[in-house]
Amino acid sequence: MPQLTTTPPAPVKRNILTKNQLPGWAIWAVLAGSLVLGAALSSLIGFNVVAWALFSAVLFVAAGYFVTLSVEGARKAKDRFVTNIIYAAFIVALLPLVSVIWTVLARGIPGLSLDFLTTSMNGMTGAVDNQAVQNGTPVLGGAYHAIVGTLLITLWATIISVPIGLLAAVYLVEYSKGGVLSRAITFFVDVMTGIPSIVAGLFAAAFFGLMFGPGTRTGFIAAVALTVLMIPVVVRSTEEMLKIVPNELREASYALGVRKWRTIIKVVVPTAISGIASGVTLAIARVIGETAPILVTAGFINSINWNVFSGWMASLPTFIYRQLMNPTSPTNVEPSAQRAWAAALVLIVFVMLLNLLARLIARIFAPKTGR
Amino acid sequence: MSNTLTEGGAKGRAGDKVFSGLTLFAGCLILVVLFAVAVFLIVQALPTFAADPAKITGGEGFWTYIWPIVIGTLIAAAIALVIATPIGLGVALFISHFAPRKMAQGLGYVVDLLAAIPSVVYGAWGIAVLAPALVPVYGWLAENAGWIPIFQGPASQTGKTMLTAGIVLAVMILPIITSLSREIFLQTPKLHEEAALAMGATRWEMIRMAVFPFARAGVISAVMLGLGRALGETMAVALVLSSGGLIPSLIKSGNQTIAAEIALNFPEAFGLRLSELIAAGLILFVITLAVNMIARWIISRHKEFSGAN
Numbered sequence: 001m002p003q004l005t006t007t008p009p010a011p012v013k014r015n016i017l018t019k020n021q022l023p024g025w026a027i028w029a030v031l032a033g034s035l036v037l038g039a040a041l042s043s044l045i046g047f048n049v050v051a052w053a054l055f056s057a058v059l060f061v062a063a064g065y066f067v068t069l070s071v072e073g074a075r076k077a078k079d080r081f082v083t084n085i086i087y088a089a090f091i092v093a094l095l096p097l098v099s100v101i102w103t104v105l106a107r108g109i110p111g112l113s114l115d116f117l118t119t120s121m122n123g124m125t126g127a128v129d130n131q132a133v134q135n136g137t138p139v140l141g142g143a144y145h146a147i148v149g150t151l152l153i154t155l156w157a158t159i160i161s162v163p164i165g166l167l168a169a170v171y172l173v174e175y176s177k178g179g180v181l182s183r184a185i186t187f188f189v190d191v192m193t194g195i196p197s198i199v200a201g202l203f204a205a206a207f208f209g210l211m212f213g214p215g216t217r218t219g220f221i222a223a224v225a226l227t228v229l230m231i232p233v234v235v236r237s238t239e240e241m242l243k244i245v246p247n248e249l250r251e252a253s254y255a256l257g258v259r260k261w262r263t264i265i266k267v268v269v270p271t272a273i274s275g276i277a278s279g280v281t282l283a284i285a286r287v288i289g290e291t292a293p294i295l296v297t298a299g300f301i302n303s304i305n306w307n308v309f310s311g312w313m314a315s316l317p318t319f320i321y322r323q324l325m326n327p328t329s330p331t332n333v334e335p336s337a338q339r340a341w342a343a344a345l346v347l348i349v350f351v352m353l354l355n356l357l358a359r360l361i362a363r364i365f366a367p368k369t370g371r
Numbered sequence: 372m373s374n375t376l377t378e379g380g381a382k383g384r385a386g387d388k389v390f391s392g393l394t395l396f397a398g399c400l401i402l403v404v405l406f407a408v409a410v411f412l413i414v415q416a417l418p419t420f421a422a423d424p425a426k427i428t429g430g431e432g433f434w435t436y437i438w439p440i441v442i443g444t445l446i447a448a449a450i451a452l453v454i455a456t457p458i459g460l461g462v463a464l465f466i467s468h469f470a471p472r473k474m475a476q477g478l479g480y481v482v483d484l485l486a487a488i489p490s491v492v493y494g495a496w497g498i499a500v501l502a503p504a505l506v507p508v509y510g511w512l513a514e515n516a517g518w519i520p521i522f523q524g525p526a527s528q529t530g531k532t533m534l535t536a537g538i539v540l541a542v543m544i545l546p547i548i549t550s551l552s553r554e555i556f557l558q559t560p561k562l563h564e565e566a567a568l569a570m571g572a573t574r575w576e577m578i579r580m581a582v583f584p585f586a587r588a589g590v591i592s593a594v595m596l597g598l599g600r601a602l603g604e605t606m607a608v609a610l611v612l613s614s615g616g617l618i619p620s621l622i623k624s625g626n627q628t629i630a631a632e633i634a635l636n637f638p639e640a641f642g643l644r645l646s647e648l649i650a651a652g653l654i655l656f657v658i659t660l661a662v663n664m665i666a667r668w669i670i671s672r673h674k675e676f677s678g679a680n
Contacts, residue, residue, distance in 0.1 A: 079573035086469055089461025090478075093549070096542040097485050100496045107499070167397030175391050176398075185398045187667060188405050194596065194663035195408070195656070196603020198630045202652040203408040205637075206415040215641065228408065231401060261390035289489025292605035292630065296637045317491045317606070324495055324610060337499075344492045351487050 022071050030067055034059035057088060101348075108345030111139065111338035117346070120145035121302035121314075126329030129336065139335040141328070143343045145304040146319035149219060150350075152308050153298065153315055154288050156223035157230055162280055164227075165234025166269075172235070173242040174264055192232040200228040201293030208297075217299040219308035222315070225293035230283045237279025241272040274365035278358040285354035289347060291317035316347045409656070416650035422643055437651055439617035443533070443626040444655070447608060448601040450537025450621070451544055455601075456594055458541075459548030466549075467556035468578060479553060486546035494610030497539040502530030502611065509534070509622040523620040531613035534621040536628075539607045544597035551596060555589030556582055588669050595666035599659045605630035629655040 038056030045051060061084045069077035115138075124141035132139050168185065176182030204225035208216050245268050253263040269276070299312035300322055320340045327336035424432030466479050506528065513524030526532075559582045567577040608631040615625035633648045633655075640648055 075573055075576065079575040082575040082578075083469060086461045086465045089458045090465040090470075093458055093462045093482060093485075093545055096496075097481070097488075099500060100488055100492065103496050103500050104492060164397045164400055167394045168401055171391075171394035171398040175394055181398070185401060187671075188402055190667045191660060191663050192401070192405055194599040194603075194659055194666075196605070196630060196659050198603065198605045198633055199408070199412070199652050199656045199659075202633065202637075202649055203411055206411040206649055207407065209415065210411065214645065228404060231404070235401070259384075259387055261387045264390070285487060289491065291489070291491040292609075292634050295634055299638070317489060320491050320495060321606065321610070324498070340495060344489075344495055347489055348492060351489060352484075355484075355487050 020072055022068065026067065027064065030063050031060055034063055061085065061088070104341065104344050104348055107338070107341035109342075111342030112345060113138075115140075116142040116339070116342055117147065118142065118144050120304050121319075121328070122304070124302065124328055126331070129327075129329035130332050132335055133329075133332040139338055141335075141339060143316060143319055143339065143346060145302065146314040146316045146343060147346065148304055148306065149298070149313040149315040150288060150317075150347075152306070153219050153222045153226065153294065153313065154284060156220060156308055157226035157287055158280070158284055160223065161227040161230040161234055161283070165231045165280075165283075166238055166276070168231075169235045169238035169242060170264060170269075172239050174260070174268065189232045189235050192228070193236070195228065196292075197225075197229055197290050198292040198296065201225045201296040203228060204293070204297050217297060217312050218310055219298050219305070219313035222294045222298035222313065223308065225297050226287040226290060229290065229293070230287050233283035233286055234280055237282065238272075238276050241275030241279065242268060244275075245271045274362050277365065278362040281354050281358035281361060285351050285358070288354065289317055289351055291321055294318050295321065316343050316350075319343050320347070412649055412653040412656060416646055416653045418643060418646040419650040422646075426643060428644065428647060433647065433650060436647070437629075437654060440627045440629050440632050440651070441654065441658075442617055444602055444628040444630070444658075446533060446621070446626060447537050447540055447612075447628050448598055450534060451540035451601040452594065452598055454538060454541035455545045455548055455597060459545050459593075459597070460552055460590065462545070462549045463553040463556055464578065464582075467553050468574065468582070479550070482546055482549050485542065486550070490543060490604060490606045491610070493539055493543055494607040497535060497607060497611035498531065501539065502532075502535050504530070505535055505538075506530040512622055520619040521621045523623070526622045527613070527624050529613065529624070531611060532622050532624060533612060533626045536608045536612040537621070539611055540601045540604055543604060543607060544601050547600055548593050548597045551593035552586065552590045555586040555593070558589075559585045588672070592666040592669040595662055595669070599662045599666065602662065603630055603655060603659050605634045609634045 034056045038052050038054075038059055041055045041059075042048065042051035061081065064084055065077050065081045068080040119140070119142040121141045121143075122145070128140055131137070168189075172182055172185060176185075201222075204221045205217075207224070208218075208221045249267050249271060250263055253267045254260075258266070294315045295318050298315065298318070300318050301312045301314050305311050305313050320343045323336040323340035323343070327333040329335065419427065419433050422433075424430070424435075427433050427436050429436045462482060466475050466482070470478055506526070509526035509530065509532065512522045513526040516522040517524045563581040563585065564577055567581045568574075572580065608628045612626065612628070612631060613624040614627040614631065614635070617627075618625040629651050633652055636644070637648055
């Protein structure tokens with residue numbers, strides 16, 4: 001280190017502005033050094049990749065700090081230190097995402113087949129699973145009933161919550177004049193976004209329990225529970241979208257003598273429709289994966305039920321949960337685990353497709369601007 | 372006296388009345404629903420509070436029953452916050468101020484993907500991948516840091532412990548903290564940032580002097596919203612935690628949270644037990660409501676005097 005300050009600046013002539021600055025390659029040199037040293041250190045305790053990455057990262061952050069400190073001074077060193085920490089935070093945040101997606105793909109794909117998507121668990125007993133494991137035959141049974149249930153419950157939740165959410169947002173943006181009521185609605189909609197999903201489920205269960213006797217469980221009750229979770233999301237996104245509709249459009253419409261309600265239906269909402277649609281799609285994506293409220297409201301069955309108003313109903317999230325917690329065959333849990341992961345893959349594909357769809361809607365149907 | 376401009380609009384006027392009435396109705400319905408949530412939970416929970424203490428699970432009254440799982444809920448949320456807050460803020464800063472401009476939006480979307488994954492999948496990942504991976508870590512902790520009460524051994528051999536559940540929760544609330552604080556960081560007045568840089572501040576000094584003071588309230592509320600989510604999260608804990616009585620050690624099986632207690636016991640519950648679980652849900656509702664209201668209050672108070680608008 002001492003030589004660093006005494007050696008004369010090499011061929012590149014340094015001017016006063018770049019004096020006391022590390023050259024661009026220095027940080028890569030430090031990185032390479034820490035990787036090598038990290039490998040050496042981790043081999044001391046028996047080499048593995050996790051230890052290597054961990055040691056190297058710590059070494060890199062520390063070495064970066066001290067090298068910068070010696071050349072560029074304390075303030076720059078601190079800057080370097082924080083920069084490295086923040087990059088590390090980002091990498092750490094990516095790890096679980098990559099791990100989750102990898103796990104679901106690796107474990108879900110083997111169980112995924114046309115049979116899985118088109119058969120229910122009706123008649124699937126532990127004996128069937130044991131047989132499949134003993135004979136090495138493919139795992140029978142599937143998630144058809146759960147897919148049907150998920151789609152029906154989500155459909156009903158959407159049918160209920162979208163009109164209410166849309167109208168409430170219209171009220172907030174177009175009709176309220178910043179009074180107590182509108183501030184109360186805004187505040188409580190925000191608060192509602194934070195309701196734990198299981199509490200929404202308990203509410204629906206308690207409500208219908210009082211009306212139709214305790215223990216009543218149907219798909220419709222689950223839809224009501226999801227509605228409680230969905231409305232605030234729809235209201236918030238619609239509100240934001242209606243707010244950015246230019247006032248000139250409304251005024252032009254009023255100037256032509258059009259009534260306010262026709263202005264809203266024919267001018268304001270169509271202008272914002274792409275944003276509203278993508279907001280609704282995101283809201284659906286949010287509730288389609290909810291487990292707890294469905295668990296306490298729709299119960300769980302193994303057969304297909306197309307009627308949301310009577311009888312218990314399966315759904316993908318509760319199917320995953322039940323297959324993991326109460327395997328069909330307690331002695332051979334692999335078939336159940338395989339079904340659970342395949343169902344998880346199906347569920348994630350649904351959610352991702354909805355997210356993608358929301359983005360597409362927002363992009364394709366966005367009002368043309370810049371004319 | 373009438374003229375053609377005000378006449379003949381009766382139909383339109385009726386439409387106006389009906390439509391504005393409908394929107395008002397929808398707005399009020401939301402308030403009614405939230406009110407109904409509280410009322411129905413209270414009505415269904417009442418039998419528990421009136422019941423003979425000996426008949427409650429545990430035999431010593433409702434508060435003795437609920438107390439350990441309230442503490443368990445707080446412990447799980449605290450672990451999640453301790454892990455997710457620094458990482459979440461780091462990621463938010465990375466996206467708003469450190470990442471190359473062109474990549475920033477895409478990276479933000481990638482982190483938002485974390486929020487799109489259903490909680491039951493996180494739970495499944497927790498038991499299948501995370502818990503086994505943490506078993507050696509817990510063993511090491513019990514051996515070397517066992518004198519600290521929270522790392523007291525012997526460590527769980529399955530890894531299905533409170534700390535694992537807390538880590539899964541941390542992953543789940545990370546996108547909430549990140550996306551909210553990212554928005555706040557991006558709202559920092561550009562002039563403040565440029566002024567700091569022009570005075571010769573390094574990037575970190577600029578962030579400390581211009582971004583943090585501006586964003587403080589927003590970040591606090593983002594963390595509180597994350598806390599609200601962590602308190603109410605059900606499936607991840609129900610799947611990952613091998614529950615039991617309240618114990619200080621985080622690396623042994625034990626502890627329980629309200630949400631998981633409800634999810635695990637509700638399907639088989641009836642009568643008084645049902646009412647007990649609904650009462651537990653009521654307590655959870657009150658706690659999360661308080662946390663969320665404080666967070667929203669901080670945001671709304673901040674809005675009025677920030678220079679952002």
